[in-house]
Amino acid sequence: MNQTPKTMAVVEMREAGGPDVLVPGRRPVPEPMPGEVLIRVTAAGVNGPDLVQRRGHYPPPKGASDLLGLEVSGEVVAIGNAVQRWRPGDRVVALTNGGGYADYVAVDATHCLSVPDTVDETDAAGLPETYFTVWSNIFLPGPIPQGGVMLVHGGAGGIGSTAIQLGAAMGLRVHATVGSEEDAAFCIEAGAERSIDFRHEDFVDIVRSAGGADVILDIIGGDYIARNIKAAAPDCRIVQIAFNKGSKVEIDLMPLMLKRLTLTGSTLRSRSAEFKARVARELEEQVWPLFAAGRLRPVTHCILPLEQAAAAHEMLEAARHRGKVLLQPSGSVEGNASH
Incomplete structure (x- = not known):
């Protein structure tokens, strides 16, 4: 049986401002709504829009989590009503409307894709937002x-x-x-x-x-x-x-x-759920096979613990990275590493 805890580690914004406004916190684990899956996060990508939201200029869509984090990889641990494709235990990557800087995140099931063949699950966290x-x-x-x-x-x-x-x-x-x-x-x-x-x-x-x-x-x-x-x-x-x-x-x-x-x-976050679902399908059909063929590869600059989100933001703002910067919750099995 799934032993999902009641609360989880997150990184919150105290207020709009510099990287130092990002602080560790705890929140209840979200419940998946109809059409959503709950993912135990293996890693979360850090992206430019996260920095803009932290500065107070890119608010989340109505009903979305106020936590930063627009992409994750991880394991489906629960599903809401009307979810057909995914089941607990499936390993996925997902585009989120927010909430990725956490141990768990609820995501529209149609915005999830299988982890590409030949790609490490941690590295895969850096794929959805950019692709x-x-x-x-x-x-x-x-x-x-x-x-x-x-x-x-x-x-x-x-x-x-x-x-x-x-x-x-x-x-x-x-x-x-x-x-x-x-x-x-x-x-x-x-x-x-x-x-x-x-x-x-x-x-x-x-x-x-x-x-x-x-x-x-x-x-x-x-x-x-x-x-x-x-x-x-x-x-x-x-x-x-x-x-x-x-x-x-x-x-x-x-x-x-x-x-x-x-x-x-364009901005991706404000696009409709249907549009993002279409992009997810096209990526899985036309792009994901290119990873197995060796024509694409994830590019991970480094992997930092979730609680070091402020350091990750400083790295992006100083352009001290080549490829993706990822955050990893302490409960993930991979541990801290860099590529």
Whole structure:
């Protein structure tokens, strides 16, 4: 019989602010609602939106947990009414609306996927947020020319390393911007055709010399927005998913018309449950097999204990990571490790 405890360890926000507002706490273990599963967390991913929520600018959807944490891996320990696919004992990864920084989290059952073959369950915690984001923004909206150029900004981060791998696996020529020689080598190993050191090189000139970008994934914003338009090939789709350098800019939109460009953006958390379920199905059918084939791999920078969430946030804010930073509850069998 399942021996789920009544309370669990969590990391809470005392208030909006810096990483020091994240503190250990205890809460009741949630009950799975109809259509949900309760997961005992093996590990939880740390992502950029967590940092934005911690600063007070990315509130959870109505009815979602106020705890941070948008992705987990772990074991299903209980199911709500109307859950058909999953059963207690199943090992899954899941996209959450919040609540991942905890021993247990209740998740929409349709937002769960099996742990990919050949992938360690702990490492798998770093897959859902980035793969849901990249797939839904780059590949789900429509085809990209085979052999086309994909420009990824922030290539060494979690989103960036996922976009590089997935783009290369889908036959694209990936160019990635980076801030160091080490990051450049990391991106080439991940599958990028060209790493561009933004401190010394102009990505606009380099990408245009390659024929121009057919799709651009940008987390930087600011002056990169106008430069992306210059780097774009005709019919390019420019996707904005964050604004590390700011969202208020003045740009000339004439090239948008002349090149027939699409400038778009999205946030994943606010999308409907049905949309996320569709992305989950497509990932499991079209992307998860690429792990077993050796064409994709998880990229874990380090694994920290859950109670060190503040240190994880400091690491992301200082861009001292390549790939994903994960948190692991003390009850997980893997223990603390780094890759």
